[in-house]
Amino acid sequence: MYRKAILLLFFGMLGAAQLIQAQDNTTVNGTVKDKLTGETIIGAVIKIEQLPNVVVTSNEYGFYAISLPKGKYDFKISFVGFEEKRIAVDLNGPLNLPVFLESKNQLAEVVVESKRKDDNLIKAQVGTETLNMKSISKVPVIFGEKDVLKTIQLLPGVKSAGEGNSGFYVRGGAADQNLILLDEAPVYNASHLLGFFSTFNSDAIKDATIIKGNAPAQYGGRLSSVLDVKMKEGNNKNYTVNGGLGLISSRLSIEGPIQEDKSSFIISGRRTYADVILKATEKFKDNILYFYDLNAKANYKINDKNRIYFSGYFGKDELGLGSSFGINWGNKTGTVRWNRIINNKLFLNTSFIYSDYSYNVGLKNGETNFNVNSNIKDVNLKQDYTFYLNPKNTIRYGFNSILHTITPSVFSGTVNNNINKVGRNGLENAIYFNNNYKANQKLTLDYGLRVSAYSLMGGDVYNIYKENSITESIALKKNEFGKTYINLEPRFTSNYRINDVSSIKLAYARNVQHLHLLSNATAASPSDQWIGNSYNIKPELADQASIGFARNFKDNTYELGAELYYKFMQNQLDYKDGANIITIADVESALLYGVGRAYGFELLAKKKFGLLSGWISYTLSKTERKINGINGGNWYNAKQDRTHDISIVTILELNQKWTLSGVFVYNTGDAVTFPTGKYNIGNQTIFQYASRNTNRMPNYHRLDVSVTYENKTKKKNVGSWNFSLYNVYGRENAYRIAFQDDPLDNTKTQIVRTALFKWVPSVTYNFKF
């Protein structure tokens, strides 16, 4: 561990040495925007004709800065889907150079896209993919609702949590080990309607990036991945209205300038209406089933150096049976961000973030009525500096402080907890430093260190358990601090360009997670319970090493990426058989601890341009856990251990109006535990089990197709129809397999396979004016 820290320091000093050399330089900076909408462009590539070594990309706010010696230069700015822009610059002193790119009238761009045609070869990023919302719309999904979470599941190393489910597993990690950010605010439950929809309304979203475990040091808090979702800022030139009408839900969003070129907004809403139909039927008139969500964002340019952004999300699900039974859950997030250009080389973003997730279950019949509520709340302050030291080094550093308040399963009404449950507080702090160092034309290094700390805070009693019994109880007073866990998280990624068409990548990262989800459920469930570190629960640790190879063919039209990874996870949590984690007085009394390992090989082949585009992804992997007290303390397959996982996505642009697309997926069935035998207790059959998760669900495969018809009548007004069919050949994929006494002959056991859907057709009409 210390050796690693020393190594990092050494690299840090390398950067400092370069600082001294770079004194005669002056700087160029500015923001890259879409000329038509004024929307900032993330990841635009800025190159200089005279200096082939220099490659700079715009940051999350479209901002870029380059230090250069005085002189005459030709700037080339490019971004996929936009015309390349050339600007001649005569540099005598610091220069502010705003860039406006014009969008191409182009044919298909593949969904998983690069910022630059050969971007995959130059960046020191491993296991990272960005999805662009514009192009996602062509990929067929269930219920015709384009969805970023469903689409990322088609990438190698990312696995779906189940049929139609928006939960996902990355490289053998659990569903709670993904950091899902919406404009920097963590989203604790990213699913609607028990996972069939995600909380991300595609109309309000600009893009989404997934980093599979080797994230730069500014990200932290989860073991397996970061899914960074960014909302649109809103058109600051014109008002536009976007919307869609579907069978299950409808969407509407409005965006436009508040003051032209200075401020803009976007408001986007979505609601399902199955409940309206249900109400009209006699049989289901008391059934309640809907969700809605609302995204809003506004930004204001104070002056050339300061800009402020407000973004918010509010979503809610309601499920119920008249007044007798109801469940509701929802996320609320809010982010205020202040971008400040401190000087020509230094960019600062300060964020104040609020996030709240809560779920309620209510039961009322006759005189019995009660309610169970769980809640997790974060208040978060973040400062992130980007220092454009010189063309070779871009340094990011900053801090992040989060106050977590977690209140699990509080009963009220006629049924109550025995001891009033109070929320637990925890303070999570992190400081980080990261340098992106372009050593030469061939070698890029990205290295950094994150130091994270989690402090237990007062207001509750913490019990310490040793072999099932309490050895000590620690009652912390309000605002008193208990134990603090401090962890070092070194990160390192590198890219070496072997030649014009290929490169190799190497990476290592340690990730630490201080919040844990207690769930043994088969799908993402709103009742899943979060818990922070305690005296018993230690931070989860993951070490991941990966090696990658990338090669482009035919002038970067085809792209091939292969990656190999190994991940080892410590302090993993599970709970004892028969523990009721909802009603138990102290859930820590029922926890079990262990380790996990995952390794695999991922292959991604893309065709990026042309009439036919798409990708093939394949993952070969193994995921296991070893938990003290489960499976006799031996290694066992994690549920999501799927040996083979294949996705094929094709998009065929027939002409300007018609697009055909198809998705085929195939994966090995989940690892499950089937009974091997049976016996009888109290005249009931009870099943006997052997080792955990040695059986397999049947292999899963499915083909979906969709047709999109786009009618571009005028330049501004666009209407499009999308027809899609989920599960074209009607494969009855097993959703669950149950063993039970045969109702016709109770001396036999019957095995019942339940499949959720055979075919799901859908129609969506999208409009824009």
Added chain:
Amino acid sequence: MIMYFKIAKYFLFLSILFTSCDKIITLPVEANEQKIVIEANITDQPGPYLVKLTKSVGISEANVYPFIDNALVIIADNLGNKDTLINTNGGIYKTRSLLGIYGRTYFLEVKVNGNTYTAQSTMPNKVNLDNLRVNTFPINGETRYNIIPVYQDPIALGNSYRFIQKINDTIDNNYNIFNDNLNNGKINQRPLNNRNEDLTVKLNDSVAVEMQCISPSAYTYFYTLTQQSGAGPGGGTVPSNPPNNITGGALGLFSTHTTQTKAIKILGN
């Protein structure tokens, strides 16, 4: 409660949005390790009490469980009373003189084919079933009924209960397992779950409810079974053999519990 949650989800989601389809399938047969199964009960009612010894069978075999007739079964209590059970036929062993008394701890020993299995369990104090209450609630224009067993949970923490519901002489095979993790020391408010759609409580039905005060280990045993049965969306844990109180690797349970039954007829208003 959790059960309610799961059923509601299942019911709402599957039946409304789409039609799911069930199919009977076969799976490759796997080797099963045959294990001894001990079902031993002592109640607060006069004996004799029974211990049933059988063996488990493979999943694809018929539900016919070979019984063990060559065992030595002894139950002792913490006061030094010791009873060697009488081997009647069919794997059933009967006590001779043992008394089920509140607060006493019982020790079971089973010797068979050179192996010894032991278990211990304490008879909980009796909590009286005072009454049965009928709860009505409307769903989609229909009136539904469920039963609330009325009892006063004692102040001391650690009471566990099992309820067995019989609707018009048909035993409802749901496990209704309560404890005092919630509402300790209060009069019970929770209704019995009625998960079986073929066996709901209807108007004019006669419902008999047996209340058992069970030991914490019996609670864990049955609660684990309830968790494994609901493998629908959002529910169902990875199944395993429920933890029991028997050492030596036998399946089954040694339960010491009280028993009391009350009945009620569902009448309209």
